[in-house]
Amino acid sequence: MSDYILEMRNISKSFAGVQALKDVTIRCKPGQVYGLVGENGAGKSTLMKILAGAYKADAGEIIYKGEQREGATAGEVIDSGISIIYQELALVSQMSVAENIFLGREPRYALGVLNLRELHSRSAALLTRLGIRLDTRLPVSELTVAQRQLVEIAKALSQNADLIVMDEPSAILAGSELDQLFSIIESLVEQGVTIIYISHRLDEVFRIADEVTVLKDGELVETRPIDQLDRPTLVELMVGRPLDEIFPQTDHEQGELVMVAEHISSDTILEDASLELYAGEILGIAGMVGSGRTELARALFGADPLTSGEVRLVTNKGASWSNPAKAIESGLALVPEDRKSHGLFTSLSARINVTLPILSRITRMGVLQSQAEDEIVEAAKERLSIVMASADQEAQYLSGGNQQKLVLAKWLETNPTVVILDEPTRGVDVGAKFEIYKLMRQLNDRGIAIVMISSELPEVIGMSDRILVMNAGRIVGEFAHGEASEAGIIELATMADSGANHS
Amino acid sequence: MSVAKPHESAKQVNGWRARKFVADYGVYIALLLLLLAAAVLTPKLYEVNTIAVVMRQASQLGIVAIGQTLILLVAGLDLSIGGIFVMTSIVVADVTNGRDDLVIPAILIALALGALVGLGNGVLVTKRRVPPFVATLGMLVLVKGATQAYTRGVPGGFVPEVLGIVNQSWFVLSIPLLLWLGLNAVFMFVLGRTAYGRKVYAVGSNTEAARLSGISVDTIRISVYVLGSCLAVASGVVLTGYVGYVDRFIGTGLELDSIAAAIVGGTAFVGGRGGLLGTIAGVLLIQLLSTMALLMGLDIQVQFIIKGLVILGAVTLYSLANVEE
Numbered sequence: 033m034s035d036y037i038l039e040m041r042n043i044s045k046s047f048a049g050v051q052a053l054k055d056v057t058i059r060c061k062p063g064q065v066y067g068l069v070g071e072n073g074a075g076k077s078t079l080m081k082i083l084a085g086a087y088k089a090d091a092g093e094i095i096y097k098g099e100q101r102e103g104a105t106a107g108e109v110i111d112s113g114i115s116i117i118y119q120e121l122a123l124v125s126q127m128s129v130a131e132n133i134f135l136g137r138e139p140r141y142a143l144g145v146l147n148l149r150e151l152h153s154r155s156a157a158l159l160t161r162l163g164i165r166l167d168t169r170l171p172v173s174e175l176t177v178a179q180r181q182l183v184e185i186a187k188a189l190s191q192n193a194d195l196i197v198m199d200e201p202s203a204i205l206a207g208s209e210l211d212q213l214f215s216i217i218e219s220l221v222e223q224g225v226t227i228i229y230i231s232h233r234l235d236e237v238f239r240i241a242d243e244v245t246v247l248k249d250g251e252l253v254e255t256r257p258i259d260q261l262d263r264p265t266l267v268e269l270m271v272g273r274p275l276d277e278i279f280p281q282t283d284h285e286q287g288e289l290v291m292v293a294e295h296i297s298s299d300t301i302l303e304d305a306s307l308e309l310y311a312g313e314i315l316g317i318a319g320m321v322g323s324g325r326t327e328l329a330r331a332l333f334g335a336d337p338l339t340s341g342e343v344r345l346v347t348n349k350g351a352s353w354s355n356p357a358k359a360i361e362s363g364l365a366l367v368p369e370d371r372k373s374h375g376l377f378t379s380l381s382a383r384i385n386v387t388l389p390i391l392s393r394i395t396r397m398g399v400l401q402s403q404a405e406d407e408i409v410e411a412a413k414e415r416l417s418i419v420m421a422s423a424d425q426e427a428q429y430l431s432g433g434n435q436q437k438l439v440l441a442k443w444l445e446t447n448p449t450v451v452i453l454d455e456p457t458r459g460v461d462v463g464a465k466f467e468i469y470k471l472m473r474q475l476n477d478r479g480i481a482i483v484m485i486s487s488e489l490p491e492v493i494g495m496s497d498r499i500l501v502m503n504a505g506r507i508v509g510e511f512a513h514g515e516a517s518e519a520g521i522i523e524l525a526t527m528a529d530s531g532a533n534h535s
Numbered sequence: 536m537s538v539a540k541p542h543e544s545a546k547q548v549n550g551w552r553a554r555k556f557v558a559d560y561g562v563y564i565a566l567l568l569l570l571l572a573a574a575v576l577t578p579k580l581y582e583v584n585t586i587a588v589v590m591r592q593a594s595q596l597g598i599v600a601i602g603q604t605l606i607l608l609v610a611g612l613d614l615s616i617g618g619i620f621v622m623t624s625i626v627v628a629d630v631t632n633g634r635d636d637l638v639i640p641a642i643l644i645a646l647a648l649g650a651l652v653g654l655g656n657g658v659l660v661t662k663r664r665v666p667p668f669v670a671t672l673g674m675l676v677l678v679k680g681a682t683q684a685y686t687r688g689v690p691g692g693f694v695p696e697v698l699g700i701v702n703q704s705w706f707v708l709s710i711p712l713l714l715w716l717g718l719n720a721v722f723m724f725v726l727g728r729t730a731y732g733r734k735v736y737a738v739g740s741n742t743e744a745a746r747l748s749g750i751s752v753d754t755i756r757i758s759v760y761v762l763g764s765c766l767a768v769a770s771g772v773v774l775t776g777y778v779g780y781v782d783r784f785i786g787t788g789l790e791l792d793s794i795a796a797a798i799v800g801g802t803a804f805v806g807g808r809g810g811l812l813g814t815i816a817g818v819l820l821i822q823l824l825s826t827m828a829l830l831m832g833l834d835i836q837v838q839f840i841i842k843g844l845v846i847l848g849a850v851t852l853y854s855l856a857n858v859e860e
Contacts, residue, residue, distance in 0.1 A: 335747055357749035366747055374747060377740040379807040388737055389748045391730040398729045442748070 036095070037062045037226050038083075038195055043092035045078055052078045055092075056252045058245055060195070065217060065227045067241030067258070069234070070270055071461035074247040076230050080197050084116045085109040097194075115188030116197040123172045123180055130155035130168035133187045158186045162216050176322055178209035185216060196220065197228040200459065208526055209321065214240055232461060233488065234266055246270055271463050279494030280466075280473050286497075287311025289346045290481050291450050293332060296341030301505035302327040304341070309450060309481045314472060316496025317485040319525045324505035325485045326369050329454045332483065333366040334359040347449065360389055365443035369454035369485070371432075375439040378428035382420050383409050385427050386442050412441035416471065433464035440471065451475060452483045457491065469495060489518045501525050561852060562800050562816040565845075569823055577830040585826070587704035593822040594711035595777065596792055597815065598770040601722050602763030603793040604814045606667075608726075609739040609756050610806025612794065614671040615656060616767035618678030619649050620786035623771030625682050628692030628781045635697040645768045652678055653764030657757030675790075683783075690781035698776030711773045718766070723811050735759060740807030795842070796821050799849040820845065 038060040045053040053075045060066055068076050081087045083094070085106040094101040096112060104112070123132045130152045131138070139150040155168040164182050172180060181201055188196050201213060217227055217240055231237055237244055237258075244261060246253040246269045253269050291309040296302070301324045309315055317325050330336040332343055334353045344352040351362040359366075368374035377385050386409050387394055394405045409423045416437040420430055427438060436456070443451060453472070457465045472482055472495065486492045492499055499511040501524040509524045573580045580589070599616055606613045623645045630641035652674060659670035701711050726732035737745040738755045746752045774786050800817030802809025824845060828838040 333747070356747050357751060360749040368744075368747060373741070374743050377737055377744055377807065379740045379803070380736055384733060384736065388733065388745075388750070391733055395730045398731060400728050400730065400733070 035061055037097060039093075039095040040079070040083065041093050041095065043079065043082060043089045043094075045082060045087060045089050051250055053082075053089075053250045056247065056250070057092075058252075058255065060226050060228065062194070062226050063221050063224045064242045065221060065229055065240050067237035067244040068228055068230045068247070069232075069237060069244060069266070070247035070253075071463055074270075074461075075250040076247055077199070078250075079247070080116060080199065080228070080230070083109070083114065083197065110191055113192055113194040114197070115191050115193035115195070116199065117181075117184045117188060117201060118199050123183060125173040126171055128169050128171055129159075129166055129175070129183055129186075132172055132183055133158060133168075133190050135187070137190070154190070155186070158189050161189065162186055163212075163219070178212075178321060181209075181213065182216070189220075193225065195226045195228070197230070199230045200232065201229070208522075210236070232459070232465075234263055234462075235490065237266075238263065267462060270461075279491075280470050286313065287479060287481070291332075291343070291345050293343045294341050296331050296343060297339050298327060298331045298336040299339055300324070300327040300330075300336060302331055302336075303505045305331070305502075305507045306341075307500060307507065309483065311449075311479045311481055312476045313497040314476065314482045314484055314495050316492040316499040317483060317502060318489065318492045318499055318521045319502030321487065323502040323525065325502050326454055327505070328502065328507075329366060329368075329452045329483065329485055332452060333364055335366065345449070360446060363447070363449035364452070365389075365446055365448040365450070366452045367439050367443055367454060367456060369458070371435060371439060371459075376427050376435055379426060381424045382418070382427055382430065382438055383423040385438050386412050386423075386445060389442060389446050408445060412445060415444075416441050417467070433460050436460055436464070436468070440468070444475075448480060450481050450483070452485075454485045455487065456484060457486070457488070489521055492516075492521070493518065503527060557852060562813050562820065562849065565849070566816050566820050566823070569820060569827075573823065573827055577827045579830050580823075580827060583707060584704075585830075587707045587709060589822055589826050590707055590712045591701070591704065591709050591777075592826075593818050594709070594715035595770055595773050595786075596789055596796060596822060597715040597818040598711075598718060598773065599767050599789055600793040600796040600814050600818050601718055601811060602766035603790075604797040604800075604802050604809065604811055605722070605726075605735065605759045606763045607739075607794070607797050607802045607804065608735050608806055608809060609759050610667075610742070610804075611660060611756065611760065612667040612671060613656065613760065613763050613767075614668065614790050615652060615674035615678060616764070616770075616790045616793070617787060618675045618682070619652055619764055619767040620771040620774055620789070621682050621783060622648060622652075622678055623768050624694075624775040624778070624781050624785050625686060625690055625692075627698070627772060627775050628690065628694050631692070631695045633693030633695050635695045638695050638697055642768075642772055645772065646765055649764040649768035649771075650761050653761035654757065656764070657760035660760065661753040661756050690783060692781060694775055694779055694781065698772070699779065701773050701776035714769065714773070718769070719811055719815060726810060731755075736807055738806075739803075792821055795846045798853075799846055801853060803853075817849075 036059045040056070040058050043053055043056045044051070056075065056079060058066070058079070068079075070076050078087065082089045085104045085108065088103065096114070124135065127135070133155045134151055139147040139154065141147050152168045159166050159168065162182060162185060164186070166179060166182070172183065175183065185196070217229075221227060229237065229241060241258050243255060243257050244266065245255040246266070248270065287310045289308055290311050293305060293307050295304050295306055297304055301322070305328055307315070317328060319325050327336065331338060334355045337354065342352060344350050345362055353359040353362050353364070356366070372378065377388070383405065387405055390408070394401055394408065406423075412418070413420070413423070418434050418437045418441065420434060427435060430438065440456075456472075457468055460468065472484070475482060484492070484495060493516050496516075497513050499516050499521065500507050501509045501511070501521055503525050508527065511520065579585055602616070603613060626645040626648065627638070627641045630644055631637040656667075656671050656674050659665040659674070660667050701709070703709060726735065734745070734750050734755050737748065737750055738752050742752055770789070771786065775781075778785055796817035797809065797814045798804060798817070799820055800809065800813030800815070802813060821842065824842055825838055828841060
């Protein structure tokens with residue numbers, strides 16, 4: 033019997049003649065954390081779907097717990113002790129925490145009657161093992177995203193998983209939530225569980241992984257122990273070219289004041305937020321998930337009505353607005369956090385996606401002018417190097433990075449003076465991230481002011497001219513460029529008393 | 536999940552093309568097969584008179600189906616059109632009382648009342664957030680009740696003779712067919728080539744994204760319900776001329792047939808996808824099935840079974856084509 037709990041040997045897989053994975057081998061020992069990194073399209077998900085039994089490999093073999101696995105179904109894979117936690121969580125929101133953890137495997141009495149007492153006591157035991165305090169009767173819809181993630185982990189444990197694959201678990205977590213996730217991973221590892229951790233955030237990989245495997249274009253680039261890697265090397269392995277600097281810098285003077293928000297509150301957690309925004313700057317908004325960052329963005333844009341306070345432009349004759357349509361007219365743009373549900377029209381063509389907010393510019397008497405539209409779409413495609421087969425391709429068939437570029441392209445066409453970006457690089461690979469950063473700098477150079485919300489502190493610190501920190505719906509502090517540190521931001525963002533002001 | 540698969544662009548383009556092919560041509564292939572089958576099973580279908588009748592009847596369904604398609608595109612649904620048919624027929628008979636010269640005012644009044652019903656549907660769905668199924672079902676009952684209260688259960692008045700023109704054909708052409716084709720041309724242009732059309736698709740595809748893109752989502756949704764009701768009035772006028780008297784059960788079943796025609800034609804029940812080109816084929820398909828069943832002397836029950844199977848088959852096909860990986 034080998035030392036490995038899992039060996040995937042020489043795995044190849046192609047879709048419709050296109051090679052998705054070529055001769056990839058990974059080996060995992062029990063009680064270790066394996067980072068799996070690579071750009072979008074590198075083959076991470078295909079490899080994990082083969083492991084999950086969702087796809088069948090064309091060639092290669094899977095040896096799990098010393099036995100060669102043949103054509104296992106997804107259910108058999110779970111029973112064998114492999115759990116995969118997907119990025120988009122698969123919980124039933126109307127059901128309770130306990131019901132979700134044991135969905136389909138609920139403890140029963142005779143005749144299939146549910147044993148609710150045991151359902152809840154076993155769920156509670158699992159949560160305790162993870163160090164989570166959560167009422168198992170609470171419906172999942174009442175939980176924060178971070179808590180849902182933890183419920184997913186509890187579910188994996190309830191399946192007696194020996195191997196847990198986490199697909200970008202941290203994409204939606206920040207600060208203390210991440211710490212909690214990592215301490216859970218550590219305790220799982222101590223219990224002998226093996227973790228395969230897929231992430232775009234390299235800092236996390238360095239923090240928790242014992243060994244890192246890099247995939248690129250469906251091929252294995254390298255597997256290396258983490259202590260023989262540094263960040264630039266890892267990025268270079270992933271991208272295939274060195275990235276001189278992750279965050280492009282420009283030197284510029286502070287521009288004129290363009291927008292002010294005075295004591296704004298909305299019918300959400302957001303309370304009494306004030307800010308000033310200057311031309312050509314990036315104002316970073318940091319804070320934990322749920323601290324009111326997205327609510328601030330929506331309030332600034334008129335998407336949530338204000339219950340008090342005012343937002344107005346200083347330029348453009350001091351325009352103010354009460355709904356998105358008027359905000360757009362005044363020169364605002366919002367790239368929302370949740371691309372699929374708030375930003376993109378997945379069932380519509382790339383063309384329609386790009387020109388939607390500027391219909392008046394490409395229509396005469398309400399009738400579309402194809403030529404004008406074609407020119408705009410073509411220019412946007414060039415400018416952002418969007419990869420698509422044709423402008424008539426439905427947005428849902430584009431990759432995550434290209435979808436994000438499409439949403440950005442749409443807003444750039446409105447010639448905004450203020451652009452609000454809510455998590456602009458979430459779920460986007462390193463290469464595309466760099467392109468988005470460059471684009472933001474180009475906007476700055478044109479005098480456009482950017483409000484950027486991000487959970488990635490290195491990104492906030494690296495890109496922002498000024499940083500506002502939010503905590504419990506309020507803005508609790510401000511850092512100038514060069515003054516901010518991750519520790520400083522986290523301290524403010526997690527402070528229990530949010531009344532204090534720091535500058 | 537949004538983590539991309541390797542070589543997604545090639546694979547995704549193939550997926551997109553395949554789906555687009557089914558969405559764009561699937562219903563036409565089905566229609567073609569049915570026409571071939573008809574050549575063997577019911578050759579009588581290819582006689583000029585039969586074609587003319589089939590097209591006249593298809594037009595009655597087709598005109599409502601235009602409105603139904605618009606409403607489905609914004610992820611709505613209109614069950615109230617049965618009530619609008621009855622209302623239209625009563626208004627026409629009541630206002631004209633058989634006088635040909637009052638037909639136009641009668642139609643205008645019916646259109647105004649129809650628009651009101653549509654406005655009611657739209658306001659309920661948008662401002663009061665009533666699910667479209669419930670809102671328009673309620674409106675159906677309300678309008679039917681109101682018409683019965685108005686006529687005290689005994690519809691009076693006469694349908695003017697001039698409306699009988701809808702039963703005439705010149706070769707295969709007829710007024711209903713021309714009206715159907717004309718309205719299709721207009722609304723295809725509106726959907727495909729105007730800002731309004733773009734907004735309709737955007738609202739149906741992703742309501743919140745549409746709002747954040749500066750579209751007055753409620754206005755678009757309400758307007759679509761109003762248009763749908765007005766188109767139902769147009770169809771109701773044709774039906775009234777076809778029947779020739781005031782019928783309390785006029786056009787029963789057309790609301791469901793119009794939904795079926797749009798869905799069979801590839802318009803998504805969840806909105807944002809589909810269009811009139813598909814709906815035309817869907818209408819023809821459903822009308823042909825009925826006519827062929829009639830020509831073959833099949834019982835009405837058998838007709839329903841066949842119709843049901845075709846609808847289920849089409850919807851299954853589309854959902855297979857639409858699986859997002």
